[in-house]
Amino acid sequence: MNKIMRAGYGSQLEYQTLALDSVSHFKQWNEEIKSGQTLPPGFTKSDIIYCNNGNLTVNDREGLTQFDIDTVKNFAAVGLEKTQLILTNPDHVKQAEAEGFGFAVNPFRRKPEENHGVLDTYGGMVYADRACRFALYKAEVLGVQLVLGGAAGTFSRFLRDANVNKIVGVQTEDGVSHRAALTIMACGGWTPSLIPELDGLCETTSGSVTIFQLPQGNQPLWDRFAPENFPTWKYKIRDGAAGGLYGFARDSQGRVKIGYRGTKYTNPQTQPDGAVRSVPITRWTRESTRQLPHQAAEVIKGFVQQYLPELLSCPMKSRLCWYTDSFDNHFVIDFLPGTEGLFVATGGSGHGFKFLPNLGKYVVDKIEGKEDEFGFLGKWKWRSLKSGEKAFNSIMEGTRSARALHRQTLTREDSLSTQLSLL
Ligand SMILES: Cc1cc2nc3c(=O)[nH]c(=O)nc-3n(C[C@H](O)[C@H](O)[C@H](O)COP(=O)(O)OP(=O)(O)OC[C@H]3O[C@@H](n4cnc5c(N)ncnc54)[C@H](O)[C@@H]3O)c2cc1C
Numbered sequence: 003m004n005k006i007m008r009a010g011y012g013s014q015l016e017y018q019t020l021a022l023d024s025v026s027h028f029k030q031w032n033e034e035i036k037s038g039q040t041l042p043p044g045f046t047k048s049d050i051i052y053c054n055n056g057n058l059t060v061n062d063r064e065g066l067t068q069f070d071i072d073t074v075k076n077f078a079a080v081g082l083e084k085t086q087l088i089l090t091n092p093d094h095v096k097q098a099e100a101e102g103f104g105f106a107v108n109p110f111r112r113k114p115e116e117n118h119g120v121l122d123t124y125g126g127m128v129y130a131d132r133a134c135r136f137a138l139y140k141a142e143v144l145g146v147q148l149v150l151g152g153a154a155g156t157f158s159r160f161l162r163d164a165n166v167n168k169i170v171g172v173q174t175e176d177g178v179s180h181r182a183a184l185t186i187m188a189c190g191g192w193t194p195s196l197i198p199e200l201d202g203l204c205e206t207t208s209g210s211v212t213i214f215q216l217p218q219g220n221q222p223l224w225d226r227f228a229p230e231n232f233p234t235w236k237y238k239i240r241d242g243a244a245g246g247l248y249g250f251a252r253d254s255q256g257r258v259k260i261g262y263r264g265t266k267y268t269n270p271q272t273q274p275d276g277a278v279r280s281v282p283i284t285r286w287t288r289e290s291t292r293q294l295p296h297q298a299a300e301v302i303k304g305f306v307q308q309y310l311p312e313l314l315s316c317p318m319k320s321r322l323c324w325y326t327d328s329f330d331n332h333f334v335i336d337f338l339p340g341t342e343g344l345f346v347a348t349g350g351s352g353h354g355f356k357f358l359p360n361l362g363k364y365v366v367d368k369i370e371g372k373e374d375e376f377g378f379l380g381k382w383k384w385r386s387l388k389s390g391e392k393a394f395n396s397i398m399e400g401t402r403s404a405r406a407l408h409r410q411t412l413t414r415e416d417s418l419s420t421q422l423s424l425l
Pocket of ligand 1: 155157158189190211325351355356
């Protein structure tokens, strides 16, 4: 549906630079649609991909988090301090109002003196489905042949040169062989189970997502959550299990999405090679996944009850969604060591979508053996946790992990919906 667009990256100036570059590409995409220059099937000139409705980071305790302090500092360092507005600073609030972001300062109607946080006026949301269709269309126009979905679009196995350790293409589930000089595996949360060599580097983990349906005809509610009136937000996003919430304005169908990432759940399963890896379960693989871990449901419920009680009576659906976390939260863009002909682009670690317009350039640079000026390719190379190095994401904890889904009490979405409305 939608993804957070933010330029604030704490102390990570290089990602800030990459995000600012991406914003300019997304704006360009909006312009291409508006002018009709690029209009994929099903698009109209009034569609947008990037909605600049601000990205709000709020906390429940006084002052700013270290992440926000670093963000403010890093924007000041490049002369953009007026884009990161501190919510408890009356001058900053005035500036937000003057720039048309007044609506985004206090959407949860907190006491102004307790409204701790930062508004990133570069931020907002990207309509993810539209962005993907737009990017695919651009690729198609350039001559890329797409085979999407079904058996014809599903990887089955690698084609190997029997004499050397070389991948020479893939076979899809319909039995068709696709030979290739270079095969790039970019299968999101499915990549770690398709490329076992990622053990210790990447793991798929789930986020818990709820989607509230605003009632048709309730104009005040539709207006309240409209993107013109409501920002993208994060609440206690780095506060562990009790926090990790984020959410969006409504979409055109009146759906309001709220996600929980405070605990990164895993689904460890024994794989054909005998190893235990976390693998995605989705509504395509098991119907019973329309459930959320009880803990996730409780944190979301607590937040909605306190800050968005208007949603309590709305019907709700839930999903588990699968991320690909690397141990250090950096992406993985590299050749598979020791195997010719195979390249891996993965490890989105929950923040990859915003780079849809500009990440591919780095994939190409790596393939062509070029360096990049910010040193990203060094960060994104094949790597393993060094002894004594502290992991950003603790991965591969196996079946005994407290985060494993089989250890969670699950709440079905229908009962969660009832619980919420009974509050
Ligand atoms: C719930 C959730 C919320 C997120 N929110 C944000 C956000 O707000 N902002 C942000 O920047 N990022 C966000 N992310 C991260 C972002 O979505 C990822 O970093 C990004 O999508 C990774 O892109 P990818 O191309 O590597 O993988 P994906 O987008 O997952 O694409 C992988 C593709 O491979 C296909 N595939 C898988 N297996 C096979 C197979 N066997 N054969 C053929 N095809 C296959 C899949 O169908 C899919 O189309 C979020 C992620 C999740 C899960």
